[in-house]
Amino acid sequence: MQKLQKYCAYQDRCHQEVRSKLIELGIYGDDLEEIIVELIEENFLNEERFARSYARGKFRFKCWGRIKITRELKSRRISDYLIRKALEEIPEEDYQQELYQFLERKLPQVKGKNDFERKQKLAAYAQRRGFESEYIWPTVNELIGEN
Numbered sequence: 001m002q003k004l005q006k007y008c009a010y011q012d013r014c015h016q017e018v019r020s021k022l023i024e025l026g027i028y029g030d031d032l033e034e035i036i037v038e039l040i041e042e043n044f045l046n047e048e049r050f051a052r053s054y055a056r057g058k059f060r061f062k063c064w065g066r067i068k069i070t071r072e073l074k075s076r077r078i079s080d081y082l083i084r085k086a087l088e089e090i091p092e093e094d095y096q097q098e099l100y101q102f103l104e105r106k107l108p109q110v111k112g113k114n115d116f117e118r119k120q121k122l123a124a125y126a127q128r129r130g131f132e133s134e135y136i137w138p139t140v141n142e143l144i145g146e147n
Contacts, residue, residue: 004035008044012053014076018045051078051086059090063102066090068130099131100139107143119144 007013007021015036022032039045051073058064058072066087073083103122110125112118119140126136 001035001038004039005042005044008039012050013045014047014050014054014078015045016077047078048082048085051082052089055086056089059095059098063098063129065099065126065130065132066095067132071130096135096139099126099135100143102126102129103136103139103143115144 003025004018004021008018018036018039019032022028022035027035036045054073055069058069064072069087070083073086078086103126106122106125107118110118110121112121122143123133123136123140126140127133
C-alpha cells in the first residue's frame with residue numbers, strides 16, 4: 001500500500017494507470033478494487049485532479065491543442081464531464097497566444113515552393129499538435145502575410 005501511495009503522490013495518476021500498476025505487481029480481483037477505493041478515500045487518487053493537471057501540463061509544456069489533449073484523456077478512460085472540466089484550465093486568450101507563438105517558432109523551418117504550400121505545411125503541423133482549424137487558419141494567414 002505504501003508503494004502505491006508513493007506512486008500516486010509522486011505525480012497525479014488516473015485510475016487506469018493505477019490499475020495497470022497493480023496488475024503489474026500481481027494484484028487482481030477484489031484486492032485490486034479495494035486498494036483503488038482506499039487510495040480514492042485517502043485522496044491519493046483523484047481523476048478530476050489528474051485530468052486538470054494533465055491538460056495544464058500538456059498545454060504549457062508540450063504545446064498540445066485541445067483535440068490532442070481530449071484524445072489522450074479519452075484513451076485513459078476519463079469521462080467526458082471531467083475532460084470538459086480539464087479543458088477549462090486552458091484560458092482562451094492563452095490558447096490563441098500559445099498557438100501563435102508556437103507557429104511563429106516553427107515558421108522559419110517550413111520550406112515550400114510558394115506561400116500556399118508553406119501555409120499548408122504549417123497548418124498540418126498545428127493540426128497534428130491538436131489545434132482546431134478555426135484557430136489555425138487565421139493565425140497561419142497572419143504569419144505568412146507578415147513575411
